[in-house]
Amino acid sequence: MITTEFAPGSPCWLDLGTPDVRAAAAFYGTVLGWDYESMGESEDFEGGMFRKDGKIVAGLGKLTEEGARPAWMLYFSVTDADATTEAVQQKGGTVRVAPMDLDDWGRMAQYSDPLGGQFAVWQPGTTKGVDLVDQPGSLSWTELYTSDATAAKEFYGGLFGWQFSDMPLPGGGGTYTLITPAGLPEERMHGGLMELGKENLSLANGRPYWHPVFAVENCDATVAKVTENGGSVQMGPEDAEGVGRLAVCLDPANADFVVLTPAES
Numbered sequence: 001m002i003t004t005e006f007a008p009g010s011p012c013w014l015d016l017g018t019p020d021v022r023a024a025a026a027f028y029g030t031v032l033g034w035d036y037e038s039m040g041e042s043e044d045f046e047g048g049m050f051r052k053d054g055k056i057v058a059g060l061g062k063l064t065e066e067g068a069r070p071a072w073m074l075y076f077s078v079t080d081a082d083a084t085t086e087a088v089q090q091k092g093g094t095v096r097v098a099p100m101d102l103d104d105w106g107r108m109a110q111y112s113d114p115l116g117g118q119f120a121v122w123q124p125g126t127t128k129g130v131d132l133v134d135q136p137g138s139l140s141w142t143e144l145y146t147s148d149a150t151a152a153k154e155f156y157g158g159l160f161g162w163q164f165s166d167m168p169l170p171g172g173g174g175t176y177t178l179i180t181p182a183g184l185p186e187e188r189m190h191g192g193l194m195e196l197g198k199e200n201l202s203l204a205n206g207r208p209y210w211h212p213v214f215a216v217e218n219c220d221a222t223v224a225k226v227t228e229n230g231g232s233v234q235m236g237p238e239d240a241e242g243v244g245r246l247a248v249c250l251d252p253a254n255a256d257f258v259v260l261t262p263a264e265s
Contacts, residue, residue: 002133002140002190006077009160009181010190011142012129013075013122014212015059017068018253021046024060027251031225032137032214036060055131057138069203070253073110073120074142074210076160081107081123084159091155101125113155115148117208134215140260141213142179142191149177149195152208156193169194170241203256213258219245222259226251 006012018024025036028050034057038048047061063070078084081099088095088111096118097110107123122129132138146152153164161182166175180189198206216222219237226249227233234256236247244262251257 006129007181012077016072017063018070019063021062030229052137057132070255072212075120075122078121081109084121115208136215136217140215144193144210145196146208147198211256213260216259219261223247
C-alpha cells in the first residue's frame, strides 16, 4: 500500500501533462470527483492542483515539450535529487529536466530510464507529496510496462534500492513483479512492473511507460463515466484474483491510467 509517510524510493507525487488543461480538469472532475484549483494562466504556464475532499491528490499542467505525448508523470521521493541525478546517468539513464527548486516546496528532476521510460523524483522541502493516497479518488498503486523486465529491475533496483518479488499471472500470462521500497515490509509495496512486447507499447512508440492506478469505489461505474466523457478503455473492467476489479483507461487526450476497486480484505 502507498502511504503519506513517503519513505525514500516510494511514490510521492504525480502530475498530468496535457494539451488542454481545462478539458482535463473537467474530465477528471467528473470521473474521479476531483476539484481543480488553478495556479494561473499565461503564455508560459497553465496549471494547478487537483483536490479530493479538499486534499491535494495530483498536479495538472499544460504540455509544452515538443513531440511529447499526454501522460501522467510519477515522482518518487529521494533525499538528494542531485545525487540521484548522478546515479541515473551512471546507470545509463537520461536527464530530461535537471534538478531545480520549486520555491521552498522541494527540489525535482525528471529522467528517462535506459529504455526510454519517463519518471521523476522529488526531494521534499516544505511539501513532502500529495495529501491523500490509497483512498477512493487517489493514487493507490504505480505500474511500469517495459520491454525488458530484467533491465528495469537492474536500473530501478540500483537507483532506489527497491525490493522485487515475482508472481505468475493467471493463464500463463507471464510474470508480474511487485515493488517494495528499500528496507520496508511487503505490506508497503507500492507498485509493479510487467514485461510486454514493443508492439504492445504503442502508446509510447515502443518505449516503456509508467502509469498511475487510482482507487475507486465502483470500477464499472467509473469506466462508464470515462467513456461518457470522451475517454476510452484499453482493457476491462475485469476481476484480478486477490487484487480487485480494474480497467485500463485513456482520457480524451490519450493519457493512460488504471482504475481499481480493491478486493475486500
